[in-house]
Amino acid sequence: MKTKRKEDADIIVVGGGASGLMAAGRAAQCGARVLLLEKTSAIGKKILVSGKTRCNLTNSNDLNNFIDMYGPNGLFLHSVFHRFFRFELLTFFERYNLKTKTEQGGRIFPVTDDARDIVRVFQKYLLNFGVRIMLRSPVEFVERKDRSIFRVKTAEREYASQCVILATGGSSWPETGSSGDGFKLAAKMGHSIVKLRPALVPLIVYEQKLAASMQGVSLRNVRATAFAGKAEDIDTKLISDISYGRGQKKKPKAPLIESRFGEMIFTHFGLGGPIILLMSLGVVDALQKGPVSVLIDLKPAVTKQQLGRRLQKDFDTHGKKKIISVMKDYLPSKMIEPVIDLTGIDREKLAHQITAYERQKIVETLKALRFNIKESLPLKNAIITAGGVALDEIDPRTMASKIVPGLFFCGEVMDIDADTGGYNLQAAFSTGYVAGESAAEQVMLPHEKMP
Numbered sequence: 001m002k003t004k005r006k007e008d009a010d011i012i013v014v015g016g017g018a019s020g021l022m023a024a025g026r027a028a029q030c031g032a033r034v035l036l037l038e039k040t041s042a043i044g045k046k047i048l049v050s051g052k053t054r055c056n057l058t059n060s061n062d063l064n065n066f067i068d069m070y071g072p073n074g075l076f077l078h079s080v081f082h083r084f085f086r087f088e089l090l091t092f093f094e095r096y097n098l099k100t101k102t103e104q105g106g107r108i109f110p111v112t113d114d115a116r117d118i119v120r121v122f123q124k125y126l127l128n129f130g131v132r133i134m135l136r137s138p139v140e141f142v143e144r145k146d147r148s149i150f151r152v153k154t155a156e157r158e159y160a161s162q163c164v165i166l167a168t169g170g171s172s173w174p175e176t177g178s179s180g181d182g183f184k185l186a187a188k189m190g191h192s193i194v195k196l197r198p199a200l201v202p203l204i205v206y207e208q209k210l211a212a213s214m215q216g217v218s219l220r221n222v223r224a225t226a227f228a229g230k231a232e233d234i235d236t237k238l239i240s241d242i243s244y245g246r247g248q249k250k251k252p253k254a255p256l257i258e259s260r261f262g263e264m265i266f267t268h269f270g271l272g273g274p275i276i277l278l279m280s281l282g283v284v285d286a287l288q289k290g291p292v293s294v295l296i297d298l299k300p301a302v303t304k305q306q307l308g309r310r311l312q313k314d315f316d317t318h319g320k321k322k323i324i325s326v327m328k329d330y331l332p333s334k335m336i337e338p339v340i341d342l343t344g345i346d347r348e349k350l351a352h353q354i355t356a357y358e359r360q361k362i363v364e365t366l367k368a369l370r371f372n373i374k375e376s377l378p379l380k381n382a383i384i385t386a387g388g389v390a391l392d393e394i395d396p397r398t399m400a401s402k403i404v405p406g407l408f409f410c411g412e413v414m415d416i417d418a419d420t421g422g423y424n425l426q427a428a429f430s431t432g433y434v435a436g437e438s439a440a441e442q443v444m445l446p447h448e449k450m451p
């Protein structure tokens with residue numbers, strides 16, 4: 001027999017993104033009456049844009065390396081991942097006939113390459129277990145009214161529940177609904193918010209003319225290294241051929257901040273592309289303390305000496321050609337003039353006229369294209385929001401607030417962020433699952449609980 005249940009729901013989930021959908025479904029699966037309040041006109045809007053609309057939902061990396069991808073805050077996820085990790089996530093999707101495939105870097109996607117299939121699974125999951133969904137219901141206020149009831153107010157009406165799960169996401173890509181409401185709601189209830197910063201975000205440089213002159217050039221197999229200090233003051237001996245950053249074994253020594261090898265792109269304002277996004281949070285944080293520069297080694301496979309010898313040979317062979325013509329073997333065409341201009345060499349010079357000093361200047365520039373970083377693009381343009389509800393105020397086993405009984409958190413609203421590769425969504429799904437299950441555990445009567 002069910003006892004007094006006067007509330008609109010046992011559990012109200014605020015936010016219908018990856019974490020809120022999983023939380024709502026799991027709580028309902030455990031037998032709780034669940035109401036999901038979603039601000040926008042549809043659930044899962046950010047899932048739909050994730051992985052360039054293909055949704056990179058998790059990664060095949062092993063648990064320890066996986067946790068490294070969240071930086072020091074990854075430790076918080078140990079017990080959550082112990083309860084619900086990749087295997088459980090993929091099994092969950094398989095139950096709804098969604099098959100996955102693993103690509104380069106261990107990235108796991110639906111075989112259909114279609115993020116809509118992920119949202120469809122959640123639509124079925126929530127329908128199967130009777131979750132009530134209210135769209136266009138932005139929550140404006142949450143308070144714990146008396147000792148056991150929450151009052152949740154939207155623009156239209158007020159709801160009551162025994163538990164609330166805050167799954168409102170971060171402050172990035174507000175067009176998907178996540179505009180930082182959850183931080184205000186949590187702060188009002190007494191939670192501390194760790195400073196919000198953009199992560200996985202392009203960087204704006206002071207040398208904008210130079211960047212703009214190479215706009216759209218995409219480079220592969222280059223090394224970008226971020227340093228504390230002005231670009232012109234960095235000794236190139238400090239550029240190593242080892243990568244530093246999350247998931248890398250070695251810790252960098254100052255002034256080196258982070259170093260990555262791979263792909264990047266020049267934009268009209270500065271630097272973007274995979275390796276730049278990966279190092280962006282380190283750069284954003286370092287900018288709080290002083291100037292930061294990024295040096296790009298365009299030829300990481302060779303030493304300066306090897307590069308110098310190769311140039312000398314080519315200048316000897318093609319002595320009557322213009323220097324800008326010989327450089328076609330070294331650089332994408334859009335980069336040749338800007339790079340030669342940086343060396344101060346006259347573009348019209350013939351290869352045989354290049355002095356040893358000038359050749360060395362070319363070597364230095366190819367091995368270290370220097371940029372001073374002004375700032376990153378703003379939070380709204382970042383793939384992920386770093387910072388959020390402080391983790392020491394959340395029980396890592398249950399996702400329950402240590403401050404407000406009956407309040408739970410999941411997903412990006414918490415101070416959790418990771419590198420690209422499917423880590424952010426796995427954290428959202430896992431914390432959502434645990435929050436849903438823990439909240440259900442709290443509201444269910446013993447005889448109603450799922451085994």
Ligand SMILES: Cc1cc2nc3c(=O)[nH]c(=O)nc-3n(C[C@H](O)[C@H](O)[C@H](O)COP(=O)(O)OP(=O)(O)OC[C@H]3O[C@@H](n4cnc5c(N)ncnc54)[C@H](O)[C@@H]3O)c2cc1C
Binds near residue numbers: 047051140383
């Ligand atoms: C372009 C892009 C690509 C990405 N690609 C990947 C990827 O491939 N792999 C990966 O792992 N991660 C990726 N991420 C990150 C990942 O999508 C997010 O970390 C994850 O979706 C966060 O889930 P969430 O449930 O915490 O928040 P969100 O998905 O942001 O959901 C929050 C929900 O809460 C709702 N909401 C907010 N405020 C209120 C309110 N006041 N009342 C009611 N509802 C509210 C919002 O409308 C939204 O629906 C990507 C992010 C972006 C922006």
